[in-house]
Amino acid sequence: MASKIIQQKIRRLRAGKSPRVLDLFAGCGGLSLGFHAAGFSIVGAVEIDPFAAASHALNFYRSRVEREIHGLPRDISQTEPEQLVSELKLGITSEAIDVLIGGPPCQAFARVGRAKLREVASHPEAFLNDPRSNLYLRYLKYVEELRPLILVMENVPDVLNYGGHNIAEEMCETLAPMGYNCGYTLLNSAYYGVPQMRERMFLIAYAQELTEEVTFPDPTHWVDLPKGYEGSRQVALKYLQNDLFNVFYSKPPEPKANLTPAVTAKEALRDLPPITLHLEGKLKRGTRRFDQKAEYLNGAKLSQYARLLRNWEGFASNGGVTDHVIRSLPRDYDIFRLMNPGDQYPEAHQHAINLLHERITELEKEGVTIKPGSAAYNDLRKRIVPPYDATKFPNKWRKMESDRPARTLMAHLGKDSYSHIHYDSKQARTISVREAARLQSFPDGFLFTGTMNPAFRQIGNAVPPLLAKAIADEIMKRIRR
Numbered sequence: 001m002a003s004k005i006i007q008q009k010i011r012r013l014r015a016g017k018s019p020r021v022l023d024l025f026a027g028c029g030g031l032s033l034g035f036h037a038a039g040f041s042i043v044g045a046v047e048i049d050p051f052a053a054a055s056h057a058l059n060f061y062r063s064r065v066e067r068e069i070h071g072l073p074r075d076i077s078q079t080e081p082e083q084l085v086s087e088l089k090l091g092i093t094s095e096a097i098d099v100l101i102g103g104p105p106c107q108a109f110a111r112v113g114r115a116k117l118r119e120v121a122s123h124p125e126a127f128l129n130d131p132r133s134n135l136y137l138r139y140l141k142y143v144e145e146l147r148p149l150i151l152v153m154e155n156v157p158d159v160l161n162y163g164g165h166n167i168a169e170e171m172c173e174t175l176a177p178m179g180y181n182c183g184y185t186l187l188n189s190a191y192y193g194v195p196q197m198r199e200r201m202f203l204i205a206y207a208q209e210l211t212e213e214v215t216f217p218d219p220t221h222w223v224d225l226p227k228g229y230e231g232s233r234q235v236a237l238k239y240l241q242n243d244l245f246n247v248f249y250s251k252p253p254e255p256k257a258n259l260t261p262a263v264t265a266k267e268a269l270r271d272l273p274p275i276t277l278h279l280e281g282k283l284k285r286g287t288r289r290f291d292q293k294a295e296y297l298n299g300a301k302l303s304q305y306a307r308l309l310r311n312w313e314g315f316a317s318n319g320g321v322t323d324h325v326i327r328s329l330p331r332d333y334d335i336f337r338l339m340n341p342g343d344q345y346p347e348a349h350q351h352a353i354n355l356l357h358e359r360i361t362e363l364e365k366e367g368v369t370i371k372p373g374s375a376a377y378n379d380l381r382k383r384i385v386p387p388y389d390a391t392k393f394p395n396k397w398r399k400m401e402s403d404r405p406a407r408t409l410m411a412h413l414g415k416d417s418y419s420h421i422h423y424d425s426k427q428a429r430t431i432s433v434r435e436a437a438r439l440q441s442f443p444d445g446f447l448f449t450g451t452m453n454p455a456f457r458q459i460g461n462a463v464p465p466l467l468a469k470a471i472a473d474e475i476m477k478r479i480r481r
Contacts, residue, residue, distance in 0.1 A: 005094050006179075006209045009149050013098065013479050019150075020090075022046075024076060024102030024142060025135070028055035028448060028458040030440070031101050031154065034468020036060065037313070038476050043097060044088045046074045051450035052458050059315070059446055076138045081145035094147050099475075103154040103463070104135045136171070143178065150475060151175070151205040154463050157186055157236035159201050166240070168203050172248035180205040183214030185250040186233060187467065190405045191219035194441045194464040195263040195305065197229055198408045201236075202471060212478045217470040219255035223262035223405060265423060266402040267303035268438045271296050274427055275326055279333060288325040288452035290433075295320035312443030321444050323433040325452055327417055331383060336421050337428040341401040345418075348397045349390040356384045397421065400431075406439045414457030433459070441466040 013019055018041040023032045026045035036042050042060045047053040050073040057071030069088060082093045090096035143151065159167040172182035184203035189196055206212040225233075233252075240246045273294050277283045296310075296319065310317050338351040359380065360370050370376045388396060400406050402423040410419065417430035420439070431439070433455045437446065441464045448455035 003209065005147050006149065006207050008095065009098050010209060013149070019098040019476075019479065020096070021099045021101060022097045022146065022148075023056075024100065024139060025104055026052070026056050026102060027461045028052045029059055030442070030462030030465050031152070031468045032056065032060060033442070033446065033465040034463070034470075035099070035101065035472040037465065037469045038472035040099060040472060040476070043090055044070065044084065046076050046079060046084065048073050048075050051454040052461070054449040055447065055458055058449055076135060081142050093145055097146050097148055099150045099152070100142060100146060100148040101152040102139070104139045140174065143175070149207045149210060150479070151180065151203070152471060152475070153203040155201045157199050157201055157232060160236045160240060166246060168201055169246050169248055171203060172205070175205050179208050181208055181212065181214060182248050183216075183250050184248060185216050186236065186252045187216065188225065188229070189441075189464045189467040190223045190225070190262045191221055191255045192217065192467045192470045193221055193263060193305070194466045195265055195268040195405045196407070196409060196439045196441075196464065197223070197225060197405050198464060199229060199233060200463070204471070204475070206478075210479070214250065215474060216250060216253055217474040218253055219259060220470070221262045222255040222257055222259040262405050263303070263305045264403050265400050265406050265439065267305050269435050271300040271302050271306045272321070272324060272432075272435060272438070273297045274424070275324065275429060275432065276427060278326065278328060278330070278429060283326070283328045285328045288433075290323040290325070290448070290451075290455075293320045293322050294324040309438060309441070309443045312445060315443035315445035317444035321434045323437070323448060323455060324435070326429050326432045327452070329430065332386070333428045335386075336399070336430075337425045339399040339421065339425075341399055341423055343397075343399045344395060345388065345393050345397040346390045349386065349388070352385040356381055359384065395419070399423065409436055409440055409460045411457050411460040413460040414453045417456065436460070440464050
């Protein structure tokens with residue numbers, strides 16, 4: 001029966017119909033957007049965060065009724081595949097989708113391991129009675145019930161060595177007996193036109209009836225990655241290079257130096273208007289809503305990348321953006337101004353100490369003496385110097401370089417933005433919501449629900465859409481030939 005359903009889906013695609021995608025752990029829709037741009041139809045998503053679920057529905061569904069249905073936050077551990085298909089009105093469960101995409105969190109997986117995964121693959125209801133049940137097992141349940149032709153999974157590089165487990169390899173070992181040809185590798189988004197050096201693991205699996213081998217997209221851009229990224233990649237891969245048991249691993253496709261240079265932070269951001277209200281004392285603390293349009297900077301040299309994000313099909317902007325908003329961080333503006341590109345927290349802390357000494361000297365000239373250790377000294381230091389230990393938090397702050405891609409955006413952007421301080425010292429600030437979206441390759445017409453903090457979190461959690469599109473294009477080539 002399963003093979004008959006698979007063959008039916010293959011005939012549908014060979015007839016030119018759009019592949020139907022379900023996005024699990026979808027977030028706001030970075031993976032979905034990449035597949036949408038490559039010609040896939042996004043028929044549904046599962047996302048537990050209410051803001052991210054609402055953003056996904058807002059961007060991929062047009063009618064109010066559709067947005068209400070698709071925008072509901074759903075807990076995959078409590079939502080059965082048949083229930084989801086029914087709620088989304090997708091028809092018969094096993095026939096509803098062609099492609100399953102998403103990135104289950106890895107934390108619980110390492111406590112399960114190979115034997116348990118094989119058991120669940122054979123008896124998908126086993127998770128109900130097992131205290132170690134987790135989101136990976138739920139993912140396998142959806143595979144078993146939906147019978148997708150193609151799977152795409154994304155996760156951090158550490159899943160290749162997480163608690164002694166190579167999670168990607170173990171997932172492939174589980175999917176192979178279920179009828180899939182699998183492969184996985186590491187891809188860096190900067191090699192695919194994203195102005196951000198973001199390393200992630202990607203796993204692709206094809207139903208064996210498709211008779212396709214797994215391949216990954218060739219890089220389109222080149223950049224010399226910093227030592228930290230090369231080091232992290234080597235740590236993730238060190239158990240794979242000569243391990244005969246890692247049979248599903250593919251060596252990451254390497255870029256050639258003659259490719260187009262990677263998109264830089266300046267190319268990504270320079271047409272957005274400068275923000276200086278905070279330096280004039282006109283930026284208040286509190287909630288930032290997306291209710292004021294910021295028009296593009298007149299006369300700015302428009303990069304090919306900015307032009308793409310302004311005019312992305314289906315997500316074009318209307319002369320500007322409404323989420324170009326930043327945090328109020330008055331203590332730190334002078335520090336941001338003094339930092340050099342590439343400076344991190346130790347340098348920022350030293351700049352703050354220098355500012356403190358300069359202020360004490362100024363006060364002494366005015367006849368005010370402030371002794372170290374006094375209440376006045378401690379109060380002044382608190383108003384100028386960040387409280388974090390410079391020896392323990394080296395990566396907490398970082399000023400971007402204008403002529404290189406940004407470093408990895410994280411979900412922690414939802415709490416603060418110190419990891420991405422704007423390269424323009426005249427603006428002396430952290431990046432805005434829209435600038436984070438630009439660095440992640442979201443088009444300017446893609447909207448985020450909620451206020452500033454939830455939007456930052458959604459962006460930091462997302463898969464860069466342009467990287468997702470490169471993967472989707474690679475898959476589309478194989479199912480259309």
